Amino acid sequence: MREKATTLYIGPQHPGITGNMMVRVKVEGDTIVKATTEVGYLHRSFEKLIEKRNWLQSFTLLCRFCVPEPDPVEESYARAVELLEGREVPERAKYIRVLVLELARIASYLLWYGGQSASLGLYTIGQWSVGDRNYILDLFEELTGGRVYHMYIWPGGVRRDLPKGFENKVLKTMDYLEKRLDDYDDLMFDNTIFRKRTQGVGIIDKEKAVEWGVVGPPLRGCGIRSDIRIDDPYEVYNKLDFVVPVEEGGDIWARALVRRQEIRQSIRIIRQVLDNIPAGKYYNKIPNPQKWALPKGDAYTRTEAVRGEVGMYVVSDGGTHPRRAHFRGAAYVHAITLLENLLVGENISDIAAIMNSLGTCPPEIER
Amino acid sequence: MEEIKSTIIQRIKTHFSDATEKEYPYNRVDFSVKKETIPAILFYLKDEMGFKHLSHISCIDWLEENEFEVVFIVWSPTDKIKVFVHTRVDRENPVMDNVDMIWRQANTYEREMREMFGIQFTGLEAPEEFLLEDWEGPPPMRRDFDTEAYATNTYWERPGREDAKDIRETIEKRSGEILPDFAKKYTR
Numbered sequence: 001m002r003e004k005a006t007t008l009y010i011g012p013q014h015p016g017i018t019g020n021m022m023v024r025v026k027v028e029g030d031t032i033v034k035a036t037t038e039v040g041y042l043h044r045s046f047e048k049l050i051e052k053r054n055w056l057q058s059f060t061l062l063c064r065f066c067v068p069e070p071d072p073v074e075e076s077y078a079r080a081v082e083l084l085e086g087r088e089v090p091e092r093a094k095y096i097r098v099l100v101l102e103l104a105r106i107a108s109y110l111l112w113y114g115g116q117s118a119s120l121g122l123y124t125i126g127q128w129s130v131g132d133r134n135y136i137l138d139l140f141e142e143l144t145g146g147r148v149y150h151m152y153i154w155p156g157g158v159r160r161d162l163p164k165g166f167e168n169k170v171l172k173t174m175d176y177l178e179k180r181l182d183d184y185d186d187l188m189f190d191n192t193i194f195r196k197r198t199q200g201v202g203i204i205d206k207e208k209a210v211e212w213g214v215v216g217p218p219l220r221g222c223g224i225r226s227d228i229r230i231d232d233p234y235e236v237y238n239k240l241d242f243v244v245p246v247e248e249g250g251d252i253w254a255r256a257l258v259r260r261q262e263i264r265q266s267i268r269i270i271r272q273v274l275d276n277i278p279a280g281k282y283y284n285k286i287p288n289p290q291k292w293a294l295p296k297g298d299a300y301t302r303t304e305a306v307r308g309e310v311g312m313y314v315v316s317d318g319g320t321h322p323r324r325a326h327f328r329g330a331a332y333v334h335a336i337t338l339l340e341n342l343l344v345g346e347n348i349s350d351i352a353a354i355m356n357s358l359g360t361c362p363p364e365i366e367r
Numbered sequence: 368m369e370e371i372k373s374t375i376i377q378r379i380k381t382h383f384s385d386a387t388e389k390e391y392p393y394n395r396v397d398f399s400v401k402k403e404t405i406p407a408i409l410f411y412l413k414d415e416m417g418f419k420h421l422s423h424i425s426c427i428d429w430l431e432e433n434e435f436e437v438v439f440i441v442w443s444p445t446d447k448i449k450v451f452v453h454t455r456v457d458r459e460n461p462v463m464d465n466v467d468m469i470w471r472q473a474n475t476y477e478r479e480m481r482e483m484f485g486i487q488f489t490g491l492e493a494p495e496e497f498l499l500e501d502w503e504g505p506p507p508m509r510r511d512f513d514t515e516a517y518a519t520n521t522y523w524e525r526p527g528r529e530d531a532k533d534i535r536e537t538i539e540k541r542s543g544e545i546l547p548d549f550a551k552k553y554t555r
Contacts, residue, residue: 043498210419213472313425326425333472
């Protein structure tokens with residue numbers, strides 16, 4: 001006798017993601033036969049609001065596009081505005097931006113450690129990694145005044161210079177984290193449960209990955225070396241020496257291994273930045289923001305975030321307000337068309353793990 | 368880089384007579400085409416020229432010109448070049464061809480454009496609702512959509528709050544509690 005398919009509603013609140021999003025799955029037994037992503041719980045119309053603000057006022061909204069890692073969004077918008085105007089950024093500001101982006105990357109990966117392991121029932125790792133993330137948030141608090149939302153990178157450079165003695169604090173934190181990462185290896189990557197639940201689950205087809213819009217760690221987990229920091233370099237990434245890790249397999253395990261290595265590369269980048277950071281100006285002053293009009297045109301900038309490629313398409317009609325600022329998030333593709341296809345044939349209990357491994361972030365889908 | 372860019376421009380211009388190009392510094396090339404050419408030029412870019420990655424689809428409302436501008440941004444992982452394809456759609460009759468058979472993730476972008484700008488894509492198969500639930504107003508991302516007027520006309524104050532324009536006055540009135548001076552300063 002054939003089992004009848006049942007419809008289950010996974011979400012809008014569940015351990016797979018940060019934010020509200022629902023996946024409606026049709027299951028036979030405990031195997032998924034159809035999955036549909038339903039969004040609409042988080043739409044705040046940021047892009048409409050940005051059109052009503054001047055070029056500088058939108059930063060309070062930009063950082064809320066994705067809570068775990070807001071800095072790439074700010075950076076891509078700031079860079080798009082600079083491209084439109086043709087404004088130069090001091091070399092020191094570019095180094096500070098890279099420092100902030102890499103610190104944000106580590107903080108976000110530590111949060112991912114917690115999310116990915118909690119989706120498989122391993123809760124201790126999350127307790128540790130969120131605690132370790134706080135050390136980076138402490139650095140952000142000292143540098144920018146905010147722990148989670150920074151509004152620090154803005155057109156023309158960054159808002160403040162590095163505080164006195166900040167470099168040493170960053171280096172100490174990096175030394176601590178580097179030792180600490182071995183503990184995570186013991187707890188997470190050597191864990192039999194983690195291996196068994198992730199190997200061979202949620203496999204992305206390597207041949208189709210680029211066409212399907214897979215970016216970031218999921219794409220590198222398919223064995224394709226692709227990173228915007230190398231392919232379409234921005235700020236000073238072309239002057240820094242780092243490796244883009246690649247793993248074969250395309251499953252959750254491969255994606256996890258890519259992220260594991262990327263934290264180490266970020267620490268390496270931060271050390272280089274602190275060694276090579278030049279003295280000088282950190283900000284080229286912009287005109288009075290109320291009267292600051294940008295020339296007519298459009299600009300599109302892309303940044304490598306932990307979720308993959310994020311981008312900002314900014315259009316100016318020659319006025320003091322953006323005509324359009326359209327954000328491209330990695331989850332916009334990952335969590336809808338990719339996830340719907342990836343879940344078919346998988347077990348219900350793996351939904352949260354698969355979603356987390358793709359870096360699903362609903363606020364950047366709905367904006 | 369410049370050589371690859373000029374080859375791209377040459378190939379596109381020989382295949383698509385209506386394409387006009389605009390050059391930008393570094394790794395960006397722009398083309399403007401008629402909306403009927405969009406599926407063909409995107410197919411050509413993807414299958415013949417290696418622009419495998421669809422980076423973005425965006426829409427801009429040019430209210431003064433009575434047109435929508437739809438922009439497709441594609442990226443070539445081999446040549447490291449991004450191509451922008453611009454097209455204009457009439458605002459009164461916003462219909463254009465669906466391209467989700469080229470990149471299936473285009474489906475999501477098209478659903479959002481249909482909802483937020485009211486552009487209809489012929490042959491698009493997707494649920495009607497995307498971000499907005501039970502929405503009956505005009506497409507909200509259009510420039511002539513007045514957010515404040517729509518909110519005032521559509522939504523109403525919660526019953527019992529008619530007298531409570533300012534919460535501090537209500538507290539004073541209902542509970543008899545006397546407000547400190549600093550709180551009164553903000554009272555309307």
